[in-house]
Amino acid sequence: MSQGIIFNIQKYSLHDGPGIRTTVFLKGCPLSCWWCHNPESQRKKGEFIFLRKKCILCRDCERVCLKAAVKFTENGLCHDREKCILCGECFKACPSEAIEILGKKPDVDEIVKEVEKDRIFYDESGGGVTLSGGEPLMQIDFVDGILTALKERGIHTVVDTSGYTSWENFKRIQEKVDLFLYDIKHMDDEEHTKYTGISNKLILDNLKKLALNGNKIWIRVPIIPSINDDDLNIQRVCNYILSLNLRDIFILPYHNIAIDKYRRVDMEYKIPDIQEPSNKKMEEIAEKFKECGLIVKIGG
Amino acid sequence: MKRGINERVQSLREQSLTALPRISIERAVLVTEAYKKYAGKVSVPVLRALAFKHLCENKKICINDGELIVGERGPAPQVTPTYPELCCHTLEDLRIMDEREKIAFKVDEETRRIHEEMIIPYWQGKSIRNLIFEQMTKEWKYSYEAGIFTEFMEQRAPGHTVEDGKIYRKGFLDFKNEIEGRIKDLDFFNDPEAYDKQEQLRAMAISCDGIIGFARRHAEKAEEMAKHEMNPVRKQELQDIAHVCRYVPANAPRNFREALQMYWFVHLSVITELNTWDAFCPGKLDQHLYPFYKKELEDGSLTRDKAKEFLQCFWIKFNNQPAPPKVGITLEESGTYTDFCNINIGGIKPDGSDGVNDLSYLLLEIIEEMRILQPSTNVQISKKNPDHFIIKAAQVIREGMGFPSVFNTDAVVEELLRQGKTLEDARCGGTSGCVEVGCFGKEAFILTGYFNLVKVLEITLHNGVDPRTGKRIGIETGNPAKFKSFNELLDGFNKQLHHFINIKIRGNNLIERMYAKYMPATFMSIIIDDCIKKAKDYNAGGARYNSRYIQAVGIGSITDSLSSIKYNVFDEKKLSMEDLLKVLKANFDGYEKERLLFLNKTPKYGNDDDYADDIMVKVFNIAHDAINGRKTMNDGKYRIEMLPTTCHVYFGSVVGATSDGRGAGLPLSEGISPVQGADRNGPTAVIKSAAKMDHLRTGGTLLNQKFTPNIMKGEEGLVKLKDLIRSYFKLDGHHIQFNVVDAETLKEAQKNPEKYKNLIVRVAGYSDYFNNLNKNLQDEIINRREHKSF
Numbered sequence A: 001m002s003q004g005i006i007f008n009i010q011k012y013s014l015h016d017g018p019g020i021r022t023t024v025f026l027k028g029c030p031l032s033c034w035w036c037h038n039p040e041s042q043r044k045k046g047e048f049i050f051l052r053k054k055c056i057l058c059r060d061c062e063r064v065c066l067k068a069a070v071k072f073t074e075n076g077l078c079h080d081r082e083k084c085i086l087c088g089e090c091f092k093a094c095p096s097e098a099i100e101i102l103g104k105k106p107d108v109d110e111i112v113k114e115v116e117k118d119r120i121f122y123d124e125s126g127g128g129v130t131l132s133g134g135e136p137l138m139q140i141d142f143v144d145g146i147l148t149a150l151k152e153r154g155i156h157t158v159v160d161t162s163g164y165t166s167w168e169n170f171k172r173i174q175e176k177v178d179l180f181l182y183d184i185k186h187m188d189d190e191e192h193t194k195y196t197g198i199s200n201k202l203i204l205d206n207l208k209k210l211a212l213n214g215n216k217i218w219i220r221v222p223i224i225p226s227i228n229d230d231d232l233n234i235q236r237v238c239n240y241i242l243s244l245n246l247r248d249i250f251i252l253p254y255h256n257i258a259i260d261k262y263r264r265v266d267m268e269y270k271i272p273d274i275q276e277p278s279n280k281k282m283e284e285i286a287e288k289f290k291e292c293g294l295i296v297k298i299g300g
Numbered sequence B: 001m002k003r004g005i006n007e008r009v010q011s012l013r014e015q016s017l018t019a020l021p022r023i024s025i026e027r028a029v030l031v032t033e034a035y036k037k038y039a040g041k042v043s044v045p046v047l048r049a050l051a052f053k054h055l056c057e058n059k060k061i062c063i064n065d066g067e068l069i070v071g072e073r074g075p076a077p078q079v080t081p082t083y084p085e086l087c088c089h090t091l092e093d094l095r096i097m098d099e100r101e102k103i104a105f106k107v108d109e110e111t112r113r114i115h116e117e118m119i120i121p122y123w124q125g126k127s128i129r130n131l132i133f134e135q136m137t138k139e140w141k142y143s144y145e146a147g148i149f150t151e152f153m154e155q156r157a158p159g160h161t162v163e164d165g166k167i168y169r170k171g172f173l174d175f176k177n178e179i180e181g182r183i184k185d186l187d188f189f190n191d192p193e194a195y196d197k198q199e200q201l202r203a204m205a206i207s208c209d210g211i212i213g214f215a216r217r218h219a220e221k222a223e224e225m226a227k228h229e230m231n232p233v234r235k236q237e238l239q240d241i242a243h244v245c246r247y248v249p250a251n252a253p254r255n256f257r258e259a260l261q262m263y264w265f266v267h268l269s270v271i272t273e274l275n276t277w278d279a280f281c282p283g284k285l286d287q288h289l290y291p292f293y294k295k296e297l298e299d300g301s302l303t304r305d306k307a308k309e310f311l312q313c314f315w316i317k318f319n320n321q322p323a324p325p326k327v328g329i330t331l332e333e334s335g336t337y338t339d340f341c342n343i344n345i346g347g348i349k350p351d352g353s354d355g356v357n358d359l360s361y362l363l364l365e366i367i368e369e370m371r372i373l374q375p376s377t378n379v380q381i382s383k384k385n386p387d388h389f390i391i392k393a394a395q396v397i398r399e400g401m402g403f404p405s406v407f408n409t410d411a412v413v414e415e416l417l418r419q420g421k422t423l424e425d426a427r428c429g430g431t432s433g434c435v436e437v438g439c440f441g442k443e444a445f446i447l448t449g450y451f452n453l454v455k456v457l458e459i460t461l462h463n464g465v466d467p468r469t470g471k472r473i474g475i476e477t478g479n480p481a482k483f484k485s486f487n488e489l490l491d492g493f494n495k496q497l498h499h500f501i502n503i504k505i506r507g508n509n510l511i512e513r514m515y516a517k518y519m520p521a522t523f524m525s526i527i528i529d530d531c532i533k534k535a536k537d538y539n540a541g542g543a544r545y546n547s548r549y550i551q552a553v554g555i556g557s558i559t560d561s562l563s564s565i566k567y568n569v570f571d572e573k574k575l576s577m578e579d580l581l582k583v584l585k586a587n588f589d590g591y592e593k594e595r596l597l598f599l600n601k602t603p604k605y606g607n608d609d610d611y612a613d614d615i616m617v618k619v620f621n622i623a624h625d626a627i628n629g630r631k632t633m634n635d636g637k638y639r640i641e642m643l644p645t646t647c648h649v650y651f652g653s654v655v656g657a658t659s660d661g662r663g664a665g666l667p668l669s670e671g672i673s674p675v676q677g678a679d680r681n682g683p684t685a686v687i688k689s690a691a692k693m694d695h696l697r698t699g700g701t702l703l704n705q706k707f708t709p710n711i712m713k714g715e716e717g718l719v720k721l722k723d724l725i726r727s728y729f730k731l732d733g734h735h736i737q738f739n740v741v742d743a744e745t746l747k748e749a750q751k752n753p754e755k756y757k758n759l760i761v762r763v764a765g766y767s768d769y770f771n772n773l774n775k776n777l778q779d780e781i782i783n784r785r786e787h788k789s790f
Helices: A060-064 A089-093 A110-118 A119-125 A136-152 A166-175 A190-194 A201-212 A231-243 A257-265 A279-291 B008-016 B026-038 B044-058 B091-100 B108-123 B129-135 B138-146 B172-184 B194-228 B232-247 B257-272 B283-300 B304-319 B328-333 B358-370 B389-400 B409-418 B423-427 B453-460 B487-516 B555-571 B575-587 B592-600 B610-627 B648-655 B683-690 B712-730 B743-751 B775-783
Strands: A005-014 A021-026 A049-050 A069-073 A076-079 A101-102 A130-131 A156-161 A177-182 A217-223 A248-253 A295-298 B022-024 B078-080 B342-346 B375-382 B405-408 B430-432 B436-438 B443-452 B545-552 B638-639 B704-707 B735-740 B760-762 B767-769
Touching: A021 A110, A021 A136, A049 A076, A060 A069, A069 B044, A089 A101, A089 A130, A089 B405, A110 A136, A119 A231, A119 B712, A130 A136, A130 B022, A130 B172, A136 A156, A136 A166, A156 B648, A166 A201, A166 B453, A177 A201, A201 B389, A217 A231, A217 A279, A231 A279, A248 A279, A248 B304, A248 B555, A279 B138, A279 B443, B008 B108, B022 B545, B026 B044, B026 B078, B026 B108, B044 B194, B044 B257, B078 B648, B091 B108, B108 B342, B129 B712, B138 B638, B172 B194, B194 B232, B194 B257, B232 B257, B232 B409, B257 B283, B283 B342, B283 B358, B304 B358, B328 B436, B328 B648, B342 B358, B342 B389, B342 B430, B358 B389, B375 B389, B389 B405, B389 B712, B405 B712, B409 B423, B409 B430, B423 B638, B436 B443, B436 B545, B443 B487, B443 B648, B453 B487, B453 B545, B453 B648, B487 B545, B487 B610, B487 B638, B545 B610, B545 B648, B555 B610, B575 B592, B575 B648, B610 B683, B648 B775, B683 B704, B712 B735, B735 B760, B743 B775
Parallel strands: A021 A130, A130 A156, A156 A177, A177 A217, A217 A248, A248 A295, B022 B078, B342 B375, B375 B405, B443 B545, B545 B638, B704 B735
Antiparallel strands: A005 A021, A049 A101, A069 A076, B405 B735, B430 B436, B760 B767
8 A cells, every 4th residue: 555745634625626625735846936835845754843932841752762863952852863763753742742743654545534534525515635735746656546546436636736747647647637736837947947946848748738638727826926927927827828728727826924834844935025915916917817818716 | 874774773773782781670560569469369370460461551661762663671772670589689689780890780779779678578588599499409509509500490480482473373362262262161070170271271361461451552652652743754653653553462463564563572571471591582584474575575565675674673672682680600601691582594494395585585684784682593504495595694604793603404303303293393493592492382492401511520530529619419439540441430420420410300390390380471371382272381381392401511621531531541541540630630730741741632522533522422422311301390301402601611610620631610612612722623523523423312502613704705715614514414413603703803802892892703502792701701712713714
């Protein structure tokens, strides 16, 4: 049974596809977008997180650690990444929630068992399960396993992807996916590479193939002021989508709520000065897409 | 026109909202006069009827400026009578009522003087309250004082019933005819109860005269006012009022307006006769009024706007009548001005078909525009009702007043059927008060008191002793430190619970007979089937169906406490039972680690986690089996309810620290909602957990959910709420209600109450002004888990 690594299961998820959904967030992403609001999703490896403020110094974590990776010194808790095997014993022992382990490793059965619990809500609302991330397709066997099991059970499936994966992977799962949420971050390859760390070529190619194969796709474009909200980029996104005969687009306003998360996972936040786009600005951009004949929604 | 409210309604609304609740001595004086004149000379039912008639003939008639539907219980809006035959307040009671910070009633000097000189000397030692406390056993008193249970009937009368459609088809002259016919049919040769029946029927006939006379006096007053009225428009209105009051309630109403006035006289009569719990209620108002509405709209004698204005005027009448002042523990369990008249909208018709009509939508508009506490409202949702109706209701819910609450009509019908009602009677039923099911117009379904599940666990953990007082009030169920398994603890709890339920029911049975003997409700008996047919009073089992409820409180708290013991003591062995008891005794002082462990690392109810939820089901089954099906003294059965009003705060105040991490004295969980903040997996998980209880075996459950406004944004937010509700109801959930407000707003309101005078929130089975709640209850609501948008 295939095992994966996830960092969250979100129930009553209302913005990741139709109806009431459960979203499974898979850990690990080939992109490192500057505005990423789930920085904890980027590394594939699990992470030990310590929140000093919550610690009550009971030292139970130290006592239960099998590898002596957690130690208390004069400076408080010291965590040894080399020794740590992320077994989660310290998390279980910590009464105050000062320790978190980001990255559980469930197998397909466990995921299916958990997401099936909300089946009655999916049935009632036309919802289902969304696999998101990170980039879920980095864990193709795991994703394929989940999708296969969900389709056997008649549950609606959505894959939320950056598109940066081999075409083989898409080919392998496309029959089992009812809807793709597909991100376009920037049409200009140079800009794309600058802000996400990778080229957009594979992404756009995969999108084209997926569309040509008749897959149902909703395009999602994060609107990051001064980075990708200029008229030229908007126009190019429009043209590309239209050329693929796609109609549905969601524009997602940039949020800077994730700054704290960056601190917690010890990563640099590169755009602290960028402001969230105003409602008016979002409406204006939506209008531009509408003028091209697309069906636009603001937000998930 | 502001928000669809015209000037007339605006000014009536303003009057209702700004008038200060005050005590009126008028009723107490009139009842005392009647008792002085008749007591001992006539039978008890006739005495009660004569007292009622005396009130109808002599109480001050009040017609407020501009109103179209008339009649006040007191001499003016918000002025509230006392019921010394039920509860004779002490002077100290009056002082507290006058001075208390929340739910106060002003008492003026004259009132105090009359109370002291006339009311106390006559009623002291004679009120039902005195009789009850005299008759109760030592065990009962200990349990009552310990906070194991409360007693609903110790200062308010049974009531808890709802009108069906009969008063729109029959006038009180018709009822009187029927009653007199019944007297003629009595068999004085073979029926040993013939005399009792005759007295009961005579009393009911006198009560018919009472209400008809009461209306006639309104007609006379309106005519008198019309004579002196300079404004020709108002003059005409007053003449119209007189015209209506000369016709109803003596006769069945002929039109929409008369139907409303008919109901209102009936309502006033019920709440004047006795201080009935949950006042009274028109039930399925949209269905009852629809034939009038439809006909008059078609023949052009009524417009939608005019109907709306009548309804708005009608709405204000409810808001003018605060729940009569409560004292002591009864105030603690129900600390609100709201009197729980809970109008049912939508649902199904007696033939089982979709009951939603144009008036259902009109009533939703009225709720949204009126923004007042009373009457409470709910929507009844059946699988047969259109989605559009739920979405419209959700739109009102989104406004954040907690109105309307949402009920599963299909479950309600099944619950009633399970209790042995006929299909048609069940379909005519609905919910009243907070969440209680009953057959409208045919059933006495009486709440008898809240029952503190968590306190019973605490006493089990102390082998029968109440740790707060050191008194042994329970039975010895074994030293918990010696328990070898979790099941031993559950067995002990089960025995302890049976012990206290027996004490409660024994007390109830006495109280039930006291009301049957001394406090017949001869007016209410006219309008509830089959009191006339059986020639038996409502309070003596005259209704077709008789149910008594015991309302269990704290299922979330006890589940999490037991889950913690099972998990930490028996399964994971993180600490011994002795240590756990030590930690609780210390109220976690010096045991922060244990507190956090209980709080954060222990399975909790409300997360769709079978570990905890299975325990919830076990506790529910224990409580259900101890109560359900027990016999009442009036040929009825006991049923369990799961609701708290404000009792979870009082019950929490008498329970020490609990193993779910809750500190001593803090509120318990409310209804069947999870412990405040213990639910971490969102609303679908809460719903799944709650639905593991078999709601169909209850007489009602209450589930509160708190949503931030943004989760319900747009049409899509409403549709998804509708889907959530439908899903819960597919799982046989009984009821769900929503607070749509964020914690920040509530915290802000707590700091600056003067800026949030109009902030209405959902408490338990009712809404209230946030400012009317005491600090503990405010905190409890703030601490409820808030479901956000992701």
